[in-house]
Amino acid sequence: HxxxxxxxxxxxxxxxxxxxxxxxxxxxxxxxxxxxxxxxxxxxxxxxxxxxxxxxxxxxxxxxxxxxxxxxxxxxxxxxxxxxxxxxxxxxxxxxxxxxxxxxxxxxxxxxxxxxxxxxxxxxxxxxxxxxxxxxxxxxxxxxxxxxxxxxxxxxxxxxxxxxxxxxxxxxxxxxxxxxxxxxxxxxxxxxxxxxxxxxxxxxxxxxxxxxxxxxxxxxxxxxxxxxxxxxxxxxxxxxxxxxxxxxxxxxxxxxxxxxxxxxxxxxxxxxxxxxxxxxxxxxxxxxxxxxxxxxxxxxxxxxxxxxxxxxxxxxxxxxxxxxIKQTDLKPAAGNSPEAALAAVAQAGIEGPVFNHYNFGGYLIFRGIPTFIDGRADLFGDDFVSEVTDASKLGEKLVTLIERYQPGWTLLPPNSPAIWVLDNLPGWQRFYADDVAVVHRRIAADAPTGNAQPR
Known part of the structure; x- marks a missing residue:
């Protein structure tokens, strides 16, 4: 907002x-x-x-x-x-x-x-x-x-x-x-x-x-x-x-x-x-x-x-x-604000579009990073939202989605089942992890720059 x-x-x-x-x-x-x-x-x-x-x-x-x-x-x-x-x-x-x-x-x-x-x-x-x-x-x-x-x-x-x-x-x-x-x-x-x-x-x-x-x-x-x-x-x-x-x-x-x-x-x-x-x-x-x-x-x-x-x-x-209130460090809830993860990504110079979790979309928009998905379900539609949600839970669907859209890195919460899939997926490497978010990046030399076709 x-x-x-x-x-x-x-x-x-x-x-x-x-x-x-x-x-x-x-x-x-x-x-x-x-x-x-x-x-x-x-x-x-x-x-x-x-x-x-x-x-x-x-x-x-x-x-x-x-x-x-x-x-x-x-x-x-x-x-x-x-x-x-x-x-x-x-x-x-x-x-x-x-x-x-x-x-x-x-x-x-x-x-x-x-x-x-x-x-x-x-x-x-x-x-x-x-x-x-x-x-x-x-x-x-x-x-x-x-x-x-x-x-x-x-x-x-x-x-x-x-x-x-x-x-x-x-x-x-x-x-x-x-x-x-x-x-x-x-x-x-x-x-x-x-x-x-x-x-x-x-x-x-x-x-x-x-x-x-x-x-x-x-x-x-x-x-x-x-x-x-x-x-x-x-x-x-x-x-x-x-x-x-x-x-x-x-x-x-x-x-x-x-x-x-x-x-x-x-x-x-x-x-x-x-x-x-x-x-x-x-x-x-x-x-x-x-x-x-x-x-x-x-x-x-x-x-x-x-x-x-x-x-x-x-x-x-x-x-x-x-x-x-002035005496407190007032800022958004840490659980939806992967600030440290994005700082690490910026410092490492990781490029390419991101495959992000639904809950991180708002913070990415706030930071000026184009999202894979965010809270605007009216934009993405039922089918896309459910497809991305299923992909975060099922390994085969996640691989299919990544191959279709070709993101350069991922930003997911630590409890996401997709973390295990990415840890074991060829061409991907865990780059950063904390209590809020886990980042994986492509390690292939010819890493794609993304396939962002509007629907």
């Missing part, structure tokens, strides 16, 4: 062909998350990895602030805030320097606006359309935002008391939906932005190989399990009154979170907003709050956006956090 954003800033345009791999160089490819990538690159230029981390932390904090304000409008503070620890627990594994974190704020504001309008019996405002436009340039999850429009529209129409009002609501929500689709198509990517999420979801072979697209492993702790148990407890003990459209929405995001780990953040965002109203009413019915508690009054005072003490506290915490 950082390299793509850097490329966009340097060329003042969004790439339409692949500039990063040698196997598919020149093949059609669009940087669908281009705005996130530009922001990441700009943050890196301003403050290197500290700048990127600070930007992501700020985006997440603003998202949580927007959610908290929406919850506190629907419940007394102590009830509104009781769900936030679970929200933070769910988000924790997903707080990475990646585009989805930047998309959380427009996502939250969009959902809150739709809910507010539906609960007020009104169609959404056209002033909300820039939110979905920005969201579509930040992350592919914007398609969910479009799908939520008919859900809340249906809810509003069903709650309308007369046929005339129902037709008025239908017209208003339909115009808003069409406007939402139009502004998404008006971005630099055009209508292609709407097709990309469907393209990715349909890549079954590739998604089966990527951890974040797998179902959660409930042999270890999963926040999704807490959401399931909490929802069951609320339903059985408190018997909240929920609109059936909200029930279907909650079940839908729960299904996505159970199907793919990466969608747990959707549950963390939508779950509290859907549950808080009925939960507050049920708790009020079971445990009436005749007056605000001390805790309620404290949180209400802190929620005042004009209160100077809160601003000073926020600035102080931000400065303290920046100082603390």
């Amino acid at each position: 950082l390299a793509a954003g850097r490329w966009i800033i340097e060329h003042r345009t969004i790439p339409t062909t692949d500039p990063f791999s040698w196997t598919f160089a020149g093949s059609p490819w669009l940087a669908h998350e281009w705005l996130s990538e530009v922001l990441i690159a700009a943050a890196f230029q301003a403050g290197e990895w500290l700048g990127v981390a600070a930007m992501m932390a700020t985006a997440f904090a603003l998202s949580m602030a927007a959610m908290t304000r929406a919850l506190m409008r629907r419940a007394v503070p102590r009830r509104a805030l009781m769900l936030l620890p679970l929200v933070l627990l769910t988000f924790n594994p997903h707080l990475l320097a990646r585009p989805h974190v930047l998309a959380l704020l427009p996502m939250c504001l969009w959902v809150v606006h739709l809910m507010d309008r539906a609960e007020a019996g009104r169609s959404p405002s056209v002033w909300a359309l820039p939110l979905i436009a920005v969201w579509s340039c930040l992350h592919g999850s914007f398609l969910l935002g479009l799908l939520l429009v008919p859900v809340f529209a249906f809810e509003t129409i069903l709650a309308s008391p007369t046929a005339r009002i129902r037709w008025t609501q239908l017209r208003g929500w339909t115009v808003f939906l069409l406007g939402s689709v139009a502004v998404c198509c008006a971005t630099p990517l055009g209508p292609e932005a709407l097709l990309f999420p469907f393209q990715v979801v349909g890549m079954n072979k590739s998604l089966a190989l990527i951890g974040e697209w797998q179902s959660p492993n409930f042999q270890t702790f999963q926040a999704v399990e807490v959401w399931i148990l909490l929802s069951l407890a609320i339903a059985l003990l408190l018997k909240p009154e929920m609109r059936w459209t909200r029930v279907l929405l909650l079940l839908g995001v729960l299904h996505l979170a159970l199907k793919h780990q990466r969608h747990a953040d959707l549950l963390a965002l939508l779950g509290p907003l859907v549950l808080i109203g009925p939960l507050n009413q049920a708790l009020e019915r079971c445990f009436p709050a005749n007056h605000a508690t001390v805790l309620d009054r404290i949180f209400l005072r802190m929620a005042d956006p004009g209160r100077a003490s809160v601003f000073v506290m926020a600035v102080g915490l931000a400065i303290a956090g920046m100082i603390a």
Whole structure:
């Protein structure tokens, strides 16, 4: 993402062909998350990895602030805030320097606006359309935002008391939906932005190989399990009154979170907003709050956006956090960053294209080295991704792939079965090894320079 954003800033345009791999160089490819990538690159230029981390932390904090304000409008503070620890627990594994974190704020504001309008019996405002436009340039999850429009529209129409009002609501929500689709198509990517999420979801072979697209492993702790148990407890003990459209929405995001780990953040965002109203009413019915508690009054005072003490506290915490981070050597995870291996390759002057592991692709792009494969499965396609994955496990397929593409060296993790094959393959020699990566190079005098034909 950082390299793509850097490329966009340097060329003042969004790439339409692949500039990063040698196997598919020149093949059609669009940087669908281009705005996130530009922001990441700009943050890196301003403050290197500290700048990127600070930007992501700020985006997440603003998202949580927007959610908290929406919850506190629907419940007394102590009830509104009781769900936030679970929200933070769910988000924790997903707080990475990646585009989805930047998309959380427009996502939250969009959902809150739709809910507010539906609960007020009104169609959404056209002033909300820039939110979905920005969201579509930040992350592919914007398609969910479009799908939520008919859900809340249906809810509003069903709650309308007369046929005339129902037709008025239908017209208003339909115009808003069409406007939402139009502004998404008006971005630099055009209508292609709407097709990309469907393209990715349909890549079954590739998604089966990527951890974040797998179902959660409930042999270890999963926040999704807490959401399931909490929802069951609320339903059985408190018997909240929920609109059936909200029930279907909650079940839908729960299904996505159970199907793919990466969608747990959707549950963390939508779950509290859907549950808080009925939960507050049920708790009020079971445990009436005749007056605000001390805790309620404290949180209400802190929620005042004009209160100077809160601003000073926020600035102080931000400065303290920046100082603390500054004292650490902040950089990407070592497991996906074969820095020492690439330094050894450069020092030895090894030339030719590389056959790399999928997980090393992002770092190679960051270092300006054309990749054999990387995380852009939409570029490489199901067949190529599965072929390369099989080759990393099966010796015969690896030899076939190497003979076809003729790389000059390889970069693989130490636990790859392909290491043993290369150790025993004529014409290849182990050159470097550490805990992160193993490098093999050709030793034949007439070592090929690569066969990189775009597909």
